[in-house]
Amino acid sequence: MTARNPQAPQLARLAGLIADETRSACLLALLDGRAWTASELARHAGVAASTLSEHLGKLVAGGLLTEERQGRHRYVRLAGTRVAQLVEDLAAQVDPEGAVRPRGLRESSAASAMAWGRTCYDHLAGRLGIAVTDAMTLRGLLRQDTGFALTDAGVAWFGSTGIALDRKGRRPLARACLDWTERRPHLAGAAGAALCRHALETGWCVRVGSERAVKVTPSGARALEDLLGVPAAALRR
Known part of the structure; x- marks a missing residue:
């Protein structure tokens, strides 16, 4: 046996x-x-x-x-981050077509805000997170072809932008996190956390209501377009 x-x-x-x-x-x-x-x-x-x-x-x-x-x-x-990753990974396995439809305008608006932009524990997710991830990849700051990894140019970009990266812990600098609404990976890890923290502290993004939804402010839209080339249209709900 x-x-x-x-x-x-x-x-x-x-x-x-x-x-x-x-x-x-x-x-x-x-x-x-x-x-x-x-x-x-x-x-x-x-x-x-x-x-x-x-x-x-x-x-x-x-x-x-x-x-x-x-x-x-x-x-x-x-x-901790391992628990957050577990919950988000499990949520990504849920079929959005099988979810209960929002009841009323308030729930529908909240669901729409969450899908557009939200925090996934300590990094950006939703269409906003995907737009930032794609922009970083297009500019050569992030590689996705052999798994998520910051390039040398990406590490330098964080330094030049004044966004401090925590490189002392065991957490990877960059990690792919499957977005449960977009069904594509967005940037997580130490780099994703640093970027999200900076966006909230500088007012590039602000929280919406009591949920984890976020939206980009006008100053944030200008910063993300200037620093990463994120199209302005991608930053509007």
Whole structure:
């Protein structure tokens, strides 16, 4: 009799943690990279606070979330980039044609904003993320032919633009992340995170509502066109 793979029970437990609609809703919401309170997540998931608390306990115990308390508030966030990558990769496997259609104008507008531009944990995604990725590739800053990799010109571009790259950790400078709405890879990794952080800090992009949707500001459109050659039409919703 063949011995069972010792990883099988662990994989089953991990899959069981995600295989719940309320917990999945929480994980997807936390892809915005920010810490949420338990009450915020309860409203987002449409469940009672007591029910949500039980779900969060399981996600924290399973290593998918980390938590901290400030006064009477309990904040949670994704446990790191590996968890974010796992959630985004799983979301990319969902058939968008089989998704529930938005109910009403508000949900439809929110879905449209998310598809156009959003944060995928700590990097840009949606049509905006694809437009930036394509522009970097066209300018020779990024290679996609042998996997995602910053070129020497790409590393120099970050330096000349004043965008600091974290090159000390084990995280790759560039990584392909399959975009779940565009079905194409966008830039992730340390470079994607640095570019997204810079875009938000300088006001090139601003967040839209309480979701992780973002939009490009007029100054951001000028900067992205000047620095990367992103067509202005690609930056308009």
